[in-house]
Structures are given as C-alpha cells and as structure tokens.
Amino acid sequence: MCLLPLLVFADSFTFSTSINGVSGGANGFGKGLFPLGTSYSHAKSFSLLGEKFPASTFNISIDFGFGDNWIPDAYTYDGGIPYWSMTVNERWSPEIASSFVSGRYFNPRGNLYLYLQQGFGTNPVAKGGNLVDIRLAFNTKYSLALEGNPFLKDVNYLSFVNPDGTPKAPFGPGTTLPSIPWLQDNRIAVNNNLALSTYWNLNKWTGTDAYDGAYAELTLEYGPSWLANTITPKGTISNYWKAYAYLEEKLTLFSTRQENGMNWATMYVGHSNSYSYVGGDVVPENKIPGDRLRNTFSDRIWLHFAGPHFIAGDCYTYIELGISNTVYWGNVVNEVSQKTKSIELQSSLNGLFHLRLFGFIRFDYSFGYVFNRGLYAAGPYWWQAAEVSFYVTV
Amino acid sequence: MKKILLLTILLTILALPVFSIGFGYHILEVRSEPEFANGTFPSSIKYQFNFPVPDFIGGNITELTFRLDNGLIYRSLDQDPVTGKYYSKYPELLASAGFEEGQRRDYSVQFDEFALIFSQGILKTPLSDKDLFRIEASFGGRFENAFERLFFMYNEDNTSGVFNSSYNVPRFPSEVWNAYPELAKKDDGLRSTLTTFLNCGFDINLLRDEIVKKNGIKLSAEYRYSPKSLPLSDGKADFNRLTVKLEGALTLFTIKQSNGYSWCSTVIGVDVTYRNIKGSIVPAYATSGEIFGIIPPRTEQNIYGRLYLTIFGPQIKAKDLYPFFTIFNDFALSKGRVINSQEDEVIKEYALSYGIKAELVIYNFANIFYEIGYVYKNVFNNSPYQVQAKFGITVGV
Numbered sequence A: 001m002c003l004l005p006l007l008v009f010a011d012s013f014t015f016s017t018s019i020n021g022v023s024g025g026a027n028g029f030g031k032g033l034f035p036l037g038t039s040y041s042h043a044k045s046f047s048l049l050g051e052k053f054p055a056s057t058f059n060i061s062i063d064f065g066f067g068d069n070w071i072p073d074a075y076t077y078d079g080g081i082p083y084w085s086m087t088v089n090e091r092w093s094p095e096i097a098s099s100f101v102s103g104r105y106f107n108p109r110g111n112l113y114l115y116l117q118q119g120f121g122t123n124p125v126a127k128g129g130n131l132v133d134i135r136l137a138f139n140t141k142y143s144l145a146l147e148g149n150p151f152l153k154d155v156n157y158l159s160f161v162n163p164d165g166t167p168k169a170p171f172g173p174g175t176t177l178p179s180i181p182w183l184q185d186n187r188i189a190v191n192n193n194l195a196l197s198t199y200w201n202l203n204k205w206t207g208t209d210a211y212d213g214a215y216a217e218l219t220l221e222y223g224p225s226w227l228a229n230t231i232t233p234k235g236t237i238s239n240y241w242k243a244y245a246y247l248e249e250k251l252t253l254f255s256t257r258q259e260n261g262m263n264w265a266t267m268y269v270g271h272s273n274s275y276s277y278v279g280g281d282v283v284p285e286n287k288i289p290g291d292r293l294r295n296t297f298s299d300r301i302w303l304h305f306a307g308p309h310f311i312a313g314d315c316y317t318y319i320e321l322g323i324s325n326t327v328y329w330g331n332v333v334n335e336v337s338q339k340t341k342s343i344e345l346q347s348s349l350n351g352l353f354h355l356r357l358f359g360f361i362r363f364d365y366s367f368g369y370v371f372n373r374g375l376y377a378a379g380p381y382w383w384q385a386a387e388v389s390f391y392v393t394v
Numbered sequence B: 001m002k003k004i005l006l007l008t009i010l011l012t013i014l015a016l017p018v019f020s021i022g023f024g025y026h027i028l029e030v031r032s033e034p035e036f037a038n039g040t041f042p043s044s045i046k047y048q049f050n051f052p053v054p055d056f057i058g059g060n061i062t063e064l065t066f067r068l069d070n071g072l073i074y075r076s077l078d079q080d081p082v083t084g085k086y087y088s089k090y091p092e093l094l095a096s097a098g099f100e101e102g103q104r105r106d107y108s109v110q111f112d113e114f115a116l117i118f119s120q121g122i123l124k125t126p127l128s129d130k131d132l133f134r135i136e137a138s139f140g141g142r143f144e145n146a147f148e149r150l151f152f153m154y155n156e157d158n159t160s161g162v163f164n165s166s167y168n169v170p171r172f173p174s175e176v177w178n179a180y181p182e183l184a185k186k187d188d189g190l191r192s193t194l195t196t197f198l199n200c201g202f203d204i205n206l207l208r209d210e211i212v213k214k215n216g217i218k219l220s221a222e223y224r225y226s227p228k229s230l231p232l233s234d235g236k237a238d239f240n241r242l243t244v245k246l247e248g249a250l251t252l253f254t255i256k257q258s259n260g261y262s263w264c265s266t267v268i269g270v271d272v273t274y275r276n277i278k279g280s281i282v283p284a285y286a287t288s289g290e291i292f293g294i295i296p297p298r299t300e301q302n303i304y305g306r307l308y309l310t311i312f313g314p315q316i317k318a319k320d321l322y323p324f325f326t327i328f329n330d331f332a333l334s335k336g337r338v339i340n341s342q343e344d345e346v347i348k349e350y351a352l353s354y355g356i357k358a359e360l361v362i363y364n365f366a367n368i369f370y371e372i373g374y375v376y377k378n379v380f381n382n383s384p385y386q387v388q389a390k391f392g393i394t395v396g397v
Helices: A021-025 A089-092 B002-014 B091-097
Strands: A010-021 A038-048 A056-072 A104-120 A133-142 A188-207 A210-223 A238-258 A263-282 A293-306 A316-332 A340-357 A361-373 A381-394 B023-029 B044-051 B062-075 B106-124 B131-148 B165-166 B191-209 B212-224 B238-256 B262-281 B300-313 B322-337 B346-362 B366-377 B387-394
Touching: A056 B062, A188 A238, A210 A263, A263 A316, A293 A340, B023 B062, B044 B091, B131 B366, B191 B238, B212 B262
Parallel strands: none
Antiparallel strands: A010 A038, A010 A381, A038 A056, A056 A104, A104 A133, A133 A188, A188 A210, A210 A238, A238 A263, A263 A293, A293 A316, A316 A340, A340 A361, A361 A381, B023 B044, B044 B062, B062 B106, B106 B131, B131 B191, B191 B212, B212 B238, B238 B262, B262 B300, B300 B322, B322 B346, B346 B366, B366 B387
C-alpha cells in the first residue's frame, strides 16, 4: 500500500512456459508436447526516489509445476553422511546400509519471487544506463512430496507409505530427517528467503546479445528459520545463508549488420568466474549446492555466434560453445556432525543451439561432454537435451 | 509424426510478415485448488498471446491468437461410471461402488489445452468499445491425464480413492467408463486423452465495459465440432456443442472524483448461457459450467447464469486499484437426456443459489476476494447445502 502515491511509467509482462523433455518423446507427459508447468511475471516501473534517479522496478513472478522428483539417495537420511566418504565395508555395515533411502515421488510445487530494484549512477562505458542496480527480493517456495503418479507406463510406486497407508520408515508424522528436511513430518514444505543483490554494469552493447566490457553481481541470501519457514515438531526445514559473487568479461570479435540494420553476424568471446558459499545448518532443497559441498568456484570460457536476423528483429539463431571447470570443496551441507570434507573438480564442454521466433517461441538444443565428473568416478560421457519454451514480454 | 505435424502447423502460421502491430498478452483466468497450498498458489492458468497481424479491414480488428490453458484441477465423480446415473439421485449406487458415507470423490486432472484462434471484426458502433460484429474460427487440442487427488495414500486415514478402493485394487472394471470416457485406463496404465476440435463462433457486441461502468448487451455464440475422426484425436470424444451467451449490464449511477477517477458506481446485470450438446462420447471438460456452490447435472440442454448487482468502490489514485462488492443470484436448469447415460435417462432439474462477494483489485496483478453463499434450492429433491465461504488471493491476473 506504500506504493500508492507513485507515478506509473510503464507496465511490462513477461510470460513464459516451458516444455521439458521434448526429446523424452511420447512416453512423457502429454506425449512430450505439453508443458508440465508455467511461470509468469509482472513488472511495474515507477519513480521511488524522485526524478533525479532512474525508475525503480517492482516485479512479481509466479510459477507452478506438477512433476516427479527423486529422494536423494547418496546421503544417510539421519546423519547426512555422503556414501562417497565411506569405505565399502562402512557402506554395507548394518547400521549404515539401512540409513540410505531412495525412491521417486510426485512433487507438486509453486514458487513466488518478488523484488524491488533501483538503479544508481550511469554506466561509464556505455555512457547510458545504470552503473549499479540494487535489488531486494523475497522468495517463497511451496512443495509437496506425495505418493507417485505415474506419467510413464509401468511405474507404480509408494515411497513414503505402505500399501495400507501406515508410514514407511523413516518417513511419517513427527519424524526428523536432517539430511532431507523437506521430506520430514507431513512432507509439506514451505521455505522463504530474503536476498540483497547488487549488479554492476561496465559494458556496452555491440550487437545481438553481445557486449564489450565487464559485468559483476554480488548477492547475499538469508533464509533463517524464523522467516515463516516450516517448523515441524522436530525441527525447521530452512536455516541457511548464501553469499554469491559473479564476474564476467566479454569481448566482441566482430559484428556486422545487414542493409536494413538487422544483425548479419556477431561473435563474441566471454569469460566468467563465480564463487558461492552456503552456510547454515539446515539448507532447503532448492538451495543445496552441487554435491552438497559448501564452496563452489567456477571458471567458464565460451564463444558465442549469433546468426542473421530473418523476418524481424527477434527471429534469429545462435550457437554457443564453452568449456567450464568447477571446483567444489569444504564441508557437506545438512550433515549433522560436519566432519566430512572433500574437494572435487568437474570439467565439461557444452554446446547450445538456440532458435528464436519473434521472441515468442524459443527452441534450445544443448549437448555436453563431461570430461571429469568429480566425486563420481565413472568415465566421461555425452549428454543432450532439448527444450521448447513460449516466452512473451509485452 | 504427430509432434512434427503440430509444430509444423504452428511454424507455418508464424511465417507471416511482421507489421508494426505488437504482441498483446492477456491472462484470462488463474485458478487454485484448496489442496494445493490452501489455494494461495495458482494451480492452473489460462492465457493467450496475439500475433502481430495486419487488420484486413481498416478500422476493424483482426486477431490471430494462441491460447494455452494448463495446470491441475480437481473434478468430482458425480455419475456412476457404468450406467451414467447421478449419485445424488441414486445414492444407493454409492454403497454398491464401495464408497463410504461422506467420502470425497475428487480426483486430479493435469491438463493442457491449446487453441489457435483467428478472429475478424466487422463494422463499428458507438455503443461498444469493440467491433459490433466479430467472427472467429479456431483449431485446438486438449491433453488430459487423470489420477487420484493429491493427498491420496497420504496416511492410513485416506488410502481409498476414486479409481482404486485400496492400493492397486481398482474400484470399477477398468474397461467400463461410459459416463467419463476420458477416465478409462489405457494399455500404458494412464488415464489420459488427447483430442482435437474445431470451433467457430460470432459475437454481437453492444456492450461498453469501462471497468467500473458497464452498459449494453452482448450476444455470443460458439459451435464446437469434436468428432472422433479429427487428426490427433484418440477417439475419447465425439460430440458437437453449441453455446450461446447473453450478457446485459446497466450502470445505475456513477460519482466521479475530482481527478477523473471514479468514486462510486453501481452496475446491475445478467449473464445467461445456453448450452446444447449432442454426441455419444462426451468427456467431462466439454460440459464445464457451474454456478456458485453446485455443478448442475450434465444434460443435453443446460441453461445457467447469474443476476448481479455490483457496487464499485473508489479507484484509489490509479485505474486498476479498487474494491468492489457484488450481490448475486445464480440459477441453473438441466433438461433432457443425461450426458453419457446408458439408459437414455431424461431429467429436468433446476438449482438456485445466492451470495455476496467482496473483492479488491491491486494494480491488476493481484486480486483478493471473500465470497459467501448458499445453495437454497438443490437438485433431485436433496436438501439445500450448508453455507459455503471462500477466501482467496489470486496473483498475476
């Protein structure tokens, strides 16, 4: 209601829905053609600090999805000890072996994200636009873990209850599962967090998706137990904080236009680094870092080639090829004793082909070759995925 | 093959030359279910985008729209699947199906419906802010997958569902779902259906809708053709449906503020819909249409609607921040052969309900409402329902 006396400059709506697993084929939901979920958002610009400052933006985004999920089976449910930290004998000892659970379940979920963003200063490289944007955000995630609903044939599974409805250990009312807190007690999980982010723009636009210069982000997230996070009789499902830093540099190699001003070809090379640390004794599902190790540092270098615009300014294709290296190290989140420490490296080559039609239909085909999978010592492998999404900004 | 056909249709139409008319986008409906986040998060949404197309007739609007409706909703098993008889008329059938006293018969349906709609306006009138006459044609499809309601098998108190009386024990012989053809279990174990349809319609618009003021009449008609033989259909729908809707409204008075926004206004109106369905296989989604508090029995002919009086409060410093308060009376008449009835049962029943609804619209992105009402005349000689109240917040409308 404090927004009442403000001027409204412009409205915008972003709408997107994505279809996952089109390459999964006819066995997926809706024959692989229809979306499992939708996200939509609404942004409103207004002047918060008066005319001397750039316009502020208030944005609200909602998404919901109804799909399946898996119980993480690489960690003991009570201690959160990863199986890769144990010897083979330890893993198969009677006390430990019964502490691993696995299964698939139906996971209806909803997410609400709202933020207020204000820009300051002028980008000195582009001689226009904001130098820094500050964003204060609030995020809520609602998630249910329920008995399975088969989307694929021949799947009929009960992960949390027995056929007569009695709880299947270790799940059920009044239970605590420090490793997987979103599956404890009645398995209705609500977790909230606040975030404060700053974005630094020291770049200028040189062509389709291309920039020269640097861009940085610093974010602090805070999701303490008292922020209306679900608290069950035996414990909370969220008590974490996260610090994240990102730095990116881009250099445009060439950018040529057609006679009508639309893009002919643009290529840039980009390099980025990011670091994040997840602290806190209870980390919710959507904030768990890779392989549950607290520190993550990554380095990525990539080449991006944007092809000619056809028909209109928002119809084009691009190809991106990159190599990324990520190091994870430190303690294991959601491990009760905090005794296990590890370090691992993951390296991969990634490629992406993107086709965009009127900005509205976006088709992505991506593939990758993982050289080194870190803790999971299986050999290198290829992967591929395709996605179609409908995306409209008005 | 089918996937390629669908994408090809979409991509061919997109290859139109682009003009200066931009995209439009509208969220038409956001729905929630009480068992998903207590109704505070949306569980399904209907939205559409308009493609940029030139106006074929100068001064009248031509639109090419893609509409998508997807998410999860609850439906209720109201008819006996084998005979098509209504449980509220023949309660003894509930016991023979193994349903316990007062047991909920809700089940979940996850669905996706798309439609590609072409519409053209003809002639203009000062009585409306839209074109006087508009014709529309569309092609669409709908995929649905049904399963037990979200909290089925949640604990020992509810292990009995609609499709299964207990774990892996089907309640009805799975081949016989005459009343709900879309719920028959297929070889792959799913209760799913994919059907396509063709629609055409027109409307005559003499209604001017200015948010807090509404005056005029609008008549719209739509004919849906959904035979078994359309491409991509799986044979679980074979029906034709005619829907005619009449909306009328009159603004009794408005009082304006000094800045041009409205202080208070009152509108009375009536919405009536007539729906006629002919067909041997009619899925549940074809007959949606409900009044406050009750879903009228599905019959070949249904008339339902609402009489209302709405008082709009002040527009607070913006066009889209205002409260309003509605008093309504809903009516529904079901006449003719019961849909999918195996015995060609013919009924004539009506239901009436009334209530009030208070709503606050916040900058067109959120809507908070409280609704309370009472079904005072129920169908099949059943007693009137208890008072029902509902509180909701929808975001993103």
